[in-house]
Structure formats: structure tokens, C-alpha cells
Amino acid sequence: MNKINILGINISLVSKKEVLVNIEAFLKSKKQHYITTPNPEIILMAEKDEEYFYILNNADISIMDGFGLKIAAWLSGKNVTRITGADLTTDILKLASEKKSRVVIFNWSGGLSTSLEIKDSIEKKFPGLSFLVIDLDKGQESIDYDKINLFSPEIALVALGAPWQERFINQNLKKLSSVKVAIGIGGAIDFITGKARRAPKFFRFLGLEWLWRVFQQKKIPGKKVFFLNRFKRIYRAVFVFSWKFFVWRFILPFFYRKNVACLLYKKEDDKYKILIVERVWQKEHWQLPQGGTECQDIMEAGARELREELNTDKFKSVAGFNDLWKYKFKKYAGSGKYLADKHWGYKGQSQGLFIAEFQGEDQDIRLNYWDHIAWKWTDVDDLTKEVYSTRRESTEVFLNKFIEIINKNETTN
Known part of the structure; x- marks a missing residue:
């Protein structure tokens, strides 16, 4: 139809x-x-x-x-x-x-x-x-x-x-x-x-x-x-x-929407694991949680996004970076349930990164059924392979920033 x-x-x-x-x-x-x-x-x-x-x-x-x-x-x-x-x-x-x-x-x-x-x-x-x-x-x-x-x-x-x-x-x-x-x-x-x-x-x-x-x-x-x-x-x-x-129709198509990708991690058996979510619109589309900054700075926006999407505040903010990745919307998002380039009206998104350390238990994480259908922890070494194909290049950029922060913190400590 x-x-x-x-x-x-x-x-x-x-x-x-x-x-x-x-x-x-x-x-x-x-x-x-x-x-x-x-x-x-x-x-x-x-x-x-x-x-x-x-x-x-x-x-x-x-x-x-x-x-x-x-x-x-x-x-x-x-x-x-x-x-x-x-x-x-x-x-x-x-x-x-x-x-x-x-x-x-x-x-x-x-x-x-x-x-x-x-x-x-x-x-x-x-x-x-x-x-x-x-x-x-x-x-x-x-x-x-x-x-x-x-x-x-x-x-x-x-x-x-x-x-x-x-x-x-x-x-x-x-x-x-x-x-x-x-x-x-x-x-x-x-x-x-x-x-x-x-x-x-x-x-x-x-x-x-x-x-x-x-x-x-x-x-x-x-x-x-x-x-x-x-x-x-x-x-x-x-x-x-x-x-x-x-x-929406005549002004936003000339601009990129400000967006924040959220890299939530935990350390388990001396290994770092990162949380990814599966989109409700498309099966096997795994990605980092993300959302619009809504005029907030990257740290505030990232923390809000994690609270909204995972329904938990069991995390500690670590770092934030602005404008690390930019991409244009494709016509359809997911399985074609809605038109991605019309969803927000913008031509695409300019993504920053929010890094946070998880400090709770797995049962503290509760997804919104309208956002995602599943979540899981993945090893740092497997992250780029686990995310959806169109997400891999940006995820590699975010992962490098995460490793940079972790190495810096470990050197300091």
C-alpha cells in the first residue's frame, strides 16, 4: 500500500x-x-x-x-x-x-x-x-x-x-x-x-x-x-x-540532526564488554543506543538517552565527543515501516559519542518495546562484527575513541 x-x-x-x-x-x-x-x-x-x-x-x-x-x-x-x-x-x-x-x-x-x-x-x-x-x-x-x-x-x-x-x-x-x-x-x-x-x-x-x-x-x-x-x-x-x-518540509532537509551514540561498557574478567541493541523495525539490526541531542550538550543528551532507552540510571558518565560521524538518511529505515528521511525531516545525522560505565545488574536494564526488541553485551574485539553492516564504519570510529579513553584512564591509574 x-x-x-x-x-x-x-x-x-x-x-x-x-x-x-x-x-x-x-x-x-x-x-x-x-x-x-x-x-x-x-x-x-x-x-x-x-x-x-x-x-x-x-x-x-x-x-x-x-x-x-x-x-x-x-x-x-x-x-x-x-x-x-x-x-x-x-x-x-x-x-x-x-x-x-x-x-x-x-x-x-x-x-x-x-x-x-x-x-x-x-x-x-x-x-x-x-x-x-x-x-x-x-x-x-x-x-x-x-x-x-x-x-x-x-x-x-x-x-x-x-x-x-x-x-x-x-x-x-x-x-x-x-x-x-x-x-x-x-x-x-x-x-x-x-x-x-x-x-x-x-x-x-x-x-x-x-x-x-x-x-x-x-x-x-x-x-x-x-x-x-x-x-x-x-x-x-x-x-x-x-x-x-x-x-519540516522546507527547512530541515538542508540540515543534519544532532545525534548522540551511547557506548555503555562494563569490565568482566579483565575484559571490556559493550552493550548493543536490536532495532524493533528490523531483525538482526544491532547498533549502539542512540538518539537526538534535543539541544542538550553531549554529556546530558547521552545520559538522558540511556535512561530513556534502557530505563536505568545505573551508570557513570565517562566522556563525550561532538561530531565524530556524519551520514545521510536512506529512504527507508528498517523493514520499511517508516520513511527514514522523513522521520525527523533532516537530510541526515551528525553523531557525537557518549561513553558511560555500567554499574548495575543486567536485570536493571529494561527496553522500551517500541525502540528495541533485544540487547546483549559483546566483547570489544567483536563489536564491529556484531553491529549491522551499515553501522560498522561509524562504530569503528566510536570504538577507537573508547579505546583511547580506556588507555588514558589505565595509564593515569
Whole structure:
């Protein structure tokens, strides 16, 4: 399936008809699938949340929902069909009714529509559809899996809003054994119950549905609406997103991203061992932990990166070096899950090196599943052979710096 990448998030180049055809195929599949519906606000969330970034880019289909993304795609040379969650939800329920597929709807208990209102509306609009409505709080962990699995739904519609609905799917899909396809639908269910009104076609055509919602939300009975908070969300989705996209698309491609490679070592039986990690996107791609410096100096950035990627602070900072290696991004990273040259927007990376001595136990190291799938200690002499082929030249440079530091320290001591 062809994709376009916007601020690091892949968007599927599909029409609504193609989405429905794919959903039909998913229902016949033995595997489980999930669909996301990114909009500008969701993409800005993923920019600051690595796990959420991973969840979005692991989706089987990522549907553009938001006029700002359509403009961004157009500025990237692609005319992508915008598919609103409200339209898609209605079409999915219609498809489920026709195919006799059971549906479970996870409804936010604090949302506009109650489970009773959802049941009444769906029964009237989709007679004969077999469905179950489950009320949940955002971030709720206790779920009656037995009840849901006994009902045996094939489609799951999750109406918890971003990022909770995507996290819910990621954490619970495997536990819902009968579900073949899950999708986060946000507040789309409120249009079916009539608790929310669609913007007139004129507003939708101009991409001003967001402006319509600003004024309409104040008129919802029985709900206290904080206009300022709503305006802040609109401001981020329209103005902040537009500025970030402009910088990402037209400015960053001329620059190298500042990056730090982290060489964590320990001494065992008079031999030095160095930690390497296996990337989640590509099996057998071993490398030193690394990440962006985020405007910190090399020592601060390296220490932060180790804490974030290994979830441990059991190490002592030893040395840091700036700008030891520079490389351009290839088109695809890993197995092609995302476009590497579009991930951060930069043309490539300028890497420094952070050296630290591990002072804990192996059980103190815990990987983030969205970053890496394995880690191991390797002998210094084997390091360049153990890392992925494209990493060997830079690793040799880093290793020489490490040996230089070790020799200097041993001479001093």
C-alpha cells in the first residue's frame, strides 16, 4: 500500500472504497489488524511520544482525517483523499450489518453519548446489526474480556479519543481473540446519536469544519464546555501544525540532526564488554543506543538517552565527543515501516559519542518495546562484527575513541 509521510507519520494513499475493501479482506483474515485516523493534533502528539509514534506507524491502514493533512500532502506533491471518521464509522456499521459481522463499541463513559443512546440510535439506523456497547474511562485497565469474547465480535470501534483509543487497541487487541479489525473513531459515534452535528457541506468543502465545531460545541445541552481549552486545541491543530510542517518540509532537509551514540561498557574478567541493541523495525539490526541531542550538550543528551532507552540510571558518565560521524538518511529505515528521511525531516545525522560505565545488574536494564526488541553485551574485539553492516564504519570510529579513553584512564591509574 502506497504511503506519504507527514512529520514522521505514515499516511495511507487510499480512497474510502479501498478502505472498505481492505476491511472486508481483514474480516476474512486469520490475523488481527488495526486502523488509525491521524489528524494534525494526533501527529503533534506523536512528535513528543515515541510509543504513540510507534503505534501509529504500525497500523495496517492510516487514514487521513483532517484538512490540514490534506494541505500538507498537497505541498508534498500528493493529492490524498480525506476520509472523516464520521463518514467511515457509518460505512463500517453498514458493512457489518450487510456481512452479519458482530461489532463491539468501546464508548468513553464521560463522552457526549451514553451507551443507551448509542444502542437506540444504532438499532434504528442499522436494524439487524449485532453489537455490544462497553463504557470505559480513558486509560481504564480493568476490562471484562470474558464478556466481550463470549459475544465474539469481529469489529471493534474504540471511541475514547486520541491518544487513549490507539493505546487501548495496542494493549488489548490480542486479548480480544475474535476481533479481526479495530479502529479508533474518536467522537464519530456522537454524530450517529445526534449529540453532535456535522458542519454544513460548504464548511466541509472549505476545510472549515473545525471552525464550525468551535461555535457548535457551546450549544450542547447538559455539558460544561471550556471554550478556551477548545480554542487551544484548534490553535495547535491549525497554526502550530502548519508552522511545524513548513519547517519540516522546507527547512530541515538542508540540515543534519544532532545525534548522540551511547557506548555503555562494563569490565568482566579483565575484559571490556559493550552493550548493543536490536532495532524493533528490523531483525538482526544491532547498533549502539542512540538518539537526538534535543539541544542538550553531549554529556546530558547521552545520559538522558540511556535512561530513556534502557530505563536505568545505573551508570557513570565517562566522556563525550561532538561530531565524530556524519551520514545521510536512506529512504527507508528498517523493514520499511517508516520513511527514514522523513522521520525527523533532516537530510541526515551528525553523531557525537557518549561513553558511560555500567554499574548495575543486567536485570536493571529494561527496553522500551517500541525502540528495541533485544540487547546483549559483546566483547570489544567483536563489536564491529556484531553491529549491522551499515553501522560498522561509524562504530569503528566510536570504538577507537573508547579505546583511547580506556588507555588514558589505565595509564593515569
